[in-house]
Amino acid sequence: MAQQESIIKLKGKIGDLTFYKTKDGYQARQAKGVDPQRIATDPNYQRTRENNAEFATGAAAAKRLRDTLRPMILLTYDPKMPGRLFSRVMRVVKADAVSDRGERRVLPGNLGLLGQFGFNAAASLTNTLFLEPQCTVDRVAGTVALDIPSLVPKLTIAAPQGATHFQFNFGAAVVDFDTEGEGNGSVMAIAESETSLLMAESFAGVTLTVELPPASELPLFALFGISFYQEVNGKPYPLNNGAYNPIDIFRVDVA
Structure with missing residues (x-):
């Protein structure tokens, strides 16, 4: 030394x-450090090679999911979200009970483990909205609808301090975890409600509908959340750049 x-x-x-x-x-x-060539060839590092391979599989799948869902993810803010999402995707990879160790991958039947994932750890959807909308998926037609019933905002929505308005955000996506590059089939569509006053006597309810490729057999993810705004001089501004907006994977549907 x-x-x-x-x-x-x-x-x-x-x-x-x-x-x-x-x-x-x-x-x-x-x-x-260990020589990379030794890690790649030495039988003593077989387990390391297997772990590295599955790590790469999980990282690629998490990135594909983030890239596809980006239009909704951008509505909120959590700098630790990529790491949390990767950890959840790795649970999906390790749930593969068919493939050999080191070759496990993202199987559609295990994607339910991604359900209820929150893209903002600081804002939970279940602690913000005290009702559960109904989601309907029509794979043949390629439509996904979310029915939000009428409600009284001040009793149903736990808004952060300073918020004056809210908006419901809904999105659905089909994600291709297997095909690389352009044209892999992953696509997302989003819909949103009108911006409404939090102190209003009531919210009339709304059905938000998005269209995806019809008859798709890819895994489908439905996301739901709330955006909060503060009105200044008659114009609504995103409250704290979305730091209080909850966005969750509301439903996972596999063909």
Whole structure:
């Protein structure tokens, strides 16, 4: 182990050397690692190769899901969401009871594990809206509808402080986890209600409908959430850039 004797105090990495501070002063050590070629070929690293392969599968699937659902995800804000979503997708990969270890993948029958995933950990849909809309999927026609009944906003919606208006957001997507590149079949459609006053006596209810490719056999995800706004000089502005908006995977449907 090398120890610095000069007045130059370094912390961090330079090349393959790591500099750090101890009670005995500033020291340096050479970074250690396993040769990538050995990991790729040595039988002792078979388990590592299997884990790396499934990690890559989960990362690619989570990215495909995020990319497809982006129009809805952008309505809210949670910097830790990608990591949380990856962890949930890895549960789907590990639930594959058919493939060999290292070759497990995202099977449609296991995608129910993604149900009720919240894209904003700081805002739970179940703690914000005290009713459950009804979702209807017609795969043959390619339509997905969400029926939101009439309600009294101040009794049914737990709005954050400063919000004056709300809007219901609905989206549905079919996601192709198997095909790479352009034209993989993943597509999303969104619909939204009118912006309504939180202090209104009642909300009349609304049915939000989106259209997807008819007769698709791809896994289908329905997302639902609420956006909050603050009115300033007669114009509504997103409250805190969406930090209080809950968006959840409301339903997962597989053909």
